[in-house]
Amino acid sequence: MAWWERFGGGKDEPAAADDALGAMVAGHSIEVMPRTAAKIEDFRAILPAGTRVYIAHIDGTPIEDMVATARRLRDEGFAVMPHLPARSIESEAVLEEWLLRYREEAGVEEALLLAGGVETPRGNLDSSIQMIETGLFDKHGFRRLHVAGHPEGNKDIDPDGSTKEVDKALAWKQAFSESTDAQMAIVTQFAFDAKPVIAWTERLRQQGITLPVHVGIAGPAKLQTLIKCAMACGVGPSLKVLQRRAMDLTKLMLPYKPTEVTGELAAWRAAHPESLIEQLHIFPLGGIAASADWARVHAAPQEMAMAG
Structure with missing residues (x-):
């Protein structure tokens, strides 16, 4: 069965x-780290104008590098969304300093x-909710805030495998959004x-x-790379997709591409317009150029229709 048949499409509807x-x-978003961004001569050559680019803040990355990468991406015409990891921020004062520098x-x-x-917070900030409660984002004019979602659970928050605390946190953030x-x-x-x-x-x-x-997907990458990243990041049931692929010798040496999972999500959204699913966020685990190339190929029908 083709993926377009699984969630409402017919056999004759490719x-x-x-x-x-x-x-x-x-309209997808994508993310980079300062050290990987430095290897790209000009993002305008590989990403559509206006793409939202997240900047991953790995613990220990100097804020100067984060701000410089943000400035460069803004100058090249992209929407920039830096990560703000609460446990890596030493205090509310440091959080405000970072926000002011970004702005x-x-x-x-x-x-x-x-x-x-x-694992151990640098200061008294332990969660995204605590950062929001400072009021600093509204104070300094941040117009868009994204929060994390974990479709397959988050054992750091709910070690018993339930979703009780994660659900409670999202309900709080829903109320804040209003x-x-x-x-x-x-x-x-x-x-x-x-x-x-x-x-x-x-x-x-x-x-x-x-x-x-905004559903996260892994961009094209070697299977071994994805399995390693999935295990490190706590990806749960869907890891079985990679494990099955690893057992298929005809696919073992071929790079993984997210076309099937994206197609299933797209078919569901088309058949269920009330769905919360809005767009994709690409984790370029096999390199940003490979992810950008994949996205450009598969977005082509929609972009041509818009141009027409």
Whole structure:
């Protein structure tokens, strides 16, 4: 069965499926780190104008490098969304210093708020909620705030495998979104199977969550690279997709591409316009150029239609 048949498409609808896939890929966001960004001569040569580019803040990265990368991307015409990992920020005063530098030196008005991967917080900030409660984002004019979503669970927050605390946090953020002037959305950890992502977004919708969801996917990469990253990042049930692929000798040496999972998400969204799924966020685990090339190819039908 082709992926376009799985969520509402018919056997004779590959063209419609391509359109749905193109619509899903068009308008995607992507992320870089300062050290990988430094290897790209000009992002305008590989990314569509206006693409939202997240800047991943790995613990220990100097804020100067983050701000310089943000300024460069803004100058090249991109929307810039730096990560703000609470546990890597030493105090509320440091958080405010960072926000001021992003605003004044790089013109940044967006941020992805995370707890961060550090086990022991550097200071008194431990979560994205604590950062929001400072009021600093509204104070300094941040117009868009994204928060993390975990379709396959987050054992750092719910070590018993439940979703109790994660659900409670998203309900809090939903309530905050209704009182702030900033636009908000949920961006998820990458996944390799559409089914748990779809089930999770439907469960959120039934719980009264209305925040749009930007689904994380891994860009083209070697299978070994993806398995290593998936295990390190706590990706759950959808890891089985990679494990099955690793057992297929005809696919073992071929680079993974996210076309099937993206196609299933696109078909679901086309058949269920009430879905929270809004767009894709690409983790370029196999390199930003490979991810950009894949996105350009699959967004082509939608972009040509818009041009027409």
